[in-house]
Each structure stands twice: as C-alpha cells, then as structure tokens.
Amino acid sequence: MVDAPAVSPAVAANDALARGNLQLADYLCREALRENPQDALAMSLLGHMASGLRRYQLADAWFTRALSLRPDSGEIGAWRDRAREMAQAARALAASTAPKALARPRYLLIKAWGYGFWSDMDHVVGQLLLAELTGRTPVVHWGANTLFGAEGVANAFELFFRPVSGATQDGLAAWGQSFFPAKWTAATLRDENVNKFQGPGSRTSALHLLARDEDVVVSDFHGKVVDLIGWIEPDSPWHGLDYPTIYRRLYAKYVQLQPALQARVDAFANERMAGRRWVAVHVRGSDKITELRDLELVNAQYQHRIDRMLQADPAMGIFLLTDSEHFAREYRQKYGERVLAADVARSSDATGVHYAGHEGRKLGEEVVMDAHLAARCDAFLGNGASNVSTAIRHLKDWAPGSYELIGNDFLTMPNLMLHRW
Known part of the structure; x- marks a missing residue:
C-alpha cells in the first residue's frame, strides 16, 4: 500500500479558506511561510484574506511579495492593484473634511x-x-x-x-x-x-x-x-x-480588580510578605497531566532553579502557587519556613480544582489573589504551558531576567486543535 502524498500547508490553507475557516487558513499559511519563505501561494492566500477583512495595506504587501516571486502573473498583479485602490479609497474617506453623520456606536x-x-x-x-x-x-x-x-x-x-x-x-x-x-x-x-x-x-x-x-x-x-x-x-x-x-x-x-478584592490582596501582602524578598513559584499538578504529557519532566526542573536563587539570596522566601496537595507538602518539607502559600482549594488527584465542586466565586477569588500576590514578588518561576503562569507575566512590568518559564510560552503558539474540525 502506497501512502498518499502529504498535503502542503499552503494547499491545506487554500482548502480551509474555501470552507470559511479563516483562523485555520491563517495558521497554515504562516506555517507554510516558516517552512518556505518563498511560498507564493501562501502569500497570495494571505493577501486574499486581508482584502476580505478590509486590511488593504496588508493585502497590498502580501500581493506585492507574491508578485516578486511570480512577476509574470497578471492575476496577482490585478489583485495587488485592486488592494491598492481600496487602500487609497479608505485613506481618502478617513481624511475627508466633508461633514459626516454621527456614527452609530458599535x-x-x-x-x-x-x-x-x-x-x-x-x-x-x-x-x-x-x-x-x-x-x-x-x-x-x-x-x-x-x-x-x-x-x-x-x-x-x-x-x-x-x-x-x-x-x-x-x-x-x-x-x-x-x-x-x-x-x-x-x-x-x-x-x-x-x-x-x-x-x-x-x-x-x-x-x-x-x-x-x-x-x-x-x-x-x-x-x-x-x-x-x-x-x-x-x-x-x-x-x-x-x-x-x-x-x-x-x-x-x-483589567482592574474590584476594590474589595484589591484590599484583600494588599492586606495579605502587607501582613505576610512585607520586609522580605520573594520568588513566586507556580507548579501545576492535577488535571494538567492530561494536557501536558511531559509535566513530570517540567516539574522536575523547578527545584534546582529555586536552589540557585536561594544560594544567591539566602534570605529569599518562596511564595508557592499550586493546585496540587502533593506539591504543597513536598515544597514545605524541602524548604520549611521559607514557603508561604495562601489557604486555597487544591486537588489530591488528577481532577482539576475548578471541576471538583468548589463554590465558583470563592475559587475565582482564590485564583485571582494568588496571581496578584505573585505579581508582588521580586521574581517568578512558572510553567510555560499554564494560563496561570503566563497571565502573571502581564500583571506588572517585571525587571529584566526576573520572570522565567520552564518550557515554551504557549501564548506565542497557535491553537490548531480548536480549529481543525
């Protein structure tokens, strides 16, 4: 039996676009260009998508790049010229000094x-x-x-x-x-x-x-x-x-906390974290093992990195965020009084905390407070495949080198799974 030839990402993108799956078509076009920066089909498809989405400057740029690779393609040239006309019309409309009716809000x-x-x-x-x-x-x-x-x-x-x-x-x-x-x-x-x-x-x-x-x-x-x-x-x-x-x-x-929740964060930080340098450490357990097959390998990398930080700053405390009772015990046993953790719901098995029947509002408050308290710390170590870890990056302006993820930051990655149906 002979295997069917693999379909190139650009050809697959063309099929996705024909079915109206814009996000998958976008992902596949950009994958095609990572594999082959000279893929004129991917460039043309992105140009067509940009035209349909009224991003005419982008359409012009994509068609121009495709035309540079296929200079004899009158079709691509016509598409580019049309994009340029539309871009010019859009600029003229925006710059018009003619009286405009009050726009209806959207x-x-x-x-x-x-x-x-x-x-x-x-x-x-x-x-x-x-x-x-x-x-x-x-x-x-x-x-x-x-x-x-x-x-x-x-x-x-x-x-x-x-x-x-x-x-x-x-x-x-x-x-x-x-x-x-x-x-x-x-x-x-x-x-x-x-x-x-x-x-x-x-x-x-x-x-x-x-x-x-x-x-x-x-x-x-x-x-x-x-x-x-x-x-x-x-x-x-x-x-x-x-x-x-x-x-x-x-x-x-x-994204601004409600005042009452902000006051709780402030009170915890002032009462229990003041006067000491802290590294926030976010360790995932419970249901994350079903999403991340190498979770054990990721978690095994934490302690030598923490030990390195503690050697550099022996007085530093560890603010621990974890959904796992196992890791809460393990870190307390290893690091003793250095460990500070909020009293929050945790899981003792592979059931996600948010699926374990806890009261929703209370659980949400715990998650929010943990993240914002982590942002009060001087350094952070977390899991690049976790929404909690990656969200904490954006809660404040971290000093260079003070925020570290183990594994790739999944916010930079397209979520193909959601759009492949």
Whole structure:
C-alpha cells in the first residue's frame, strides 16, 4: 500500500479558506511561510484574506511579495492593484473634511469561554485587542456557563474585575438592531453556549469579526492575542509591538480588580510578605497531566532553579502557587519556613480544582489573589504551558531576567486543535 502524498500547508490553507475557516487558513499559511519563505501561494492566500477583512495595506504587501516571486502573473498583479485602490479609497474617506453623520456606536460582546479562570481571561484579553483594532466598545459578560459564578449574579466577571466599559449585555439586547454571528439576536443574546462547537455560527474566531458592520458582534470562542498580531495594519498604534507588550498594555488599560478584592490582596501582602524578598513559584499538578504529557519532566526542573536563587539570596522566601496537595507538602518539607502559600482549594488527584465542586466565586477569588500576590514578588518561576503562569507575566512590568518559564510560552503558539474540525 502506497501512502498518499502529504498535503502542503499552503494547499491545506487554500482548502480551509474555501470552507470559511479563516483562523485555520491563517495558521497554515504562516506555517507554510516558516517552512518556505518563498511560498507564493501562501502569500497570495494571505493577501486574499486581508482584502476580505478590509486590511488593504496588508493585502497590498502580501500581493506585492507574491508578485516578486511570480512577476509574470497578471492575476496577482490585478489583485495587488485592486488592494491598492481600496487602500487609497479608505485613506481618502478617513481624511475627508466633508461633514459626516454621527456614527452609530458599535460593540463587541465578549462572552465566557467557560473553562479555567485564566484561560477565560486570555480569551478576554485577545478580544480586547480586537475591540481596539475595530473601534468597538468592549463588554465582558461571564454568564451561566462560567465556572466562577455565584447564585443571583448575572455577570461573574464583575465579581473580580471592574467593568471594561459602561455598556452591558442587557443594554445591547435592548438597543442592538443587528448582530453577528446570526445565531445571536436580541432574544438569544443572554443565552450561553449557543452552537459554540458545532452548527451555524460555531467556532467563530476573531478574524471573522474583524470587518463586520453589525451593531453588535459576539465572541464566545477562544481567541488569543497571537491570532491577531499578523493582522495589525501599519498605521495602527498597536503595530510593531511584541505580544508581551500588547498583553501588558491591555491588562493595564482594562483589567482592574474590584476594590474589595484589591484590599484583600494588599492586606495579605502587607501582613505576610512585607520586609522580605520573594520568588513566586507556580507548579501545576492535577488535571494538567492530561494536557501536558511531559509535566513530570517540567516539574522536575523547578527545584534546582529555586536552589540557585536561594544560594544567591539566602534570605529569599518562596511564595508557592499550586493546585496540587502533593506539591504543597513536598515544597514545605524541602524548604520549611521559607514557603508561604495562601489557604486555597487544591486537588489530591488528577481532577482539576475548578471541576471538583468548589463554590465558583470563592475559587475565582482564590485564583485571582494568588496571581496578584505573585505579581508582588521580586521574581517568578512558572510553567510555560499554564494560563496561570503566563497571565502573571502581564500583571506588572517585571525587571529584566526576573520572570522565567520552564518550557515554551504557549501564548506565542497557535491553537490548531480548536480549529481543525
């Protein structure tokens, strides 16, 4: 039996684009260009996507690159010329001094992804970048599908953070006249998990929302900052920024603790952490073993790195963040009084803490406090495949060399699994 020839990423991207799977097409085109920087098909596909998304400067640039490799292609030349015409028209419209009617406001409703706390927050921050790029007012609403809600609380996000704007989901349902994707209407806007994974409007990525004209667009499917970085046009204030800078600016602008929760963080830090240098150490256990096959190898690398820090600063304390009772015991036995850990829910087996039946609001408060207390420390050591570890990077401006991850930072990686269906 002869194996079928492998399909190149660019050919697979062309198929994904034909099926309307914009995010997968984007991932595959960029994979093709990493394998072969001269792949004109991938460049042309990105040019077509950029044109469809009204990113005409990007379309011009991609078609120009493709044409440099295929100078005799009249088709690519025509596509480039059309992109240039559209870019010029867009610039002329923006610069026009003619009186303009007051623009109707537009909104981006960011619903809960519905999984781990900082996974949900990563989705929120990715969509906040989308709001910035599209001029929409963001509204974050964590409804009944969040794992961190409380009885009688309609929007669990605001249990932990201040609203990101003055608009609300109820207000959008009453005001909006047009919605996208079409599964959302004034009548369904308060529902959760509507065709999230299958059916019309399912797996809607941020790219699907970039060039919409509807009053309200709704994001309920996980999207990352890295998904949008390649679509930031040169005239945007976000252009040219690396992903940590983008995250940090978005956190600083939008993600503010509720005053009562901020007071609890301050009180813990003042009472138990003042007057000592600290390294925050985040060690994953429980259900992470099902996501990260080499978790044991990752966890085995912590202690020699901690020991190196303690040799350099013998008085340093260890602020331990872990979801595992096993690791809490192990670190206390090895490091004794150096270890400080908040009294939080932990797991003694492979069940994730957020799936173990704990009260959602309390669990969310514990997770938020742990992360913000870690950001009060002088150094940090964590797991590059963990949303908790990667979120802590963006809660403050860490001194150079003071923030360290074991393993690659997964925020830099596309999540192909979510879009391969």
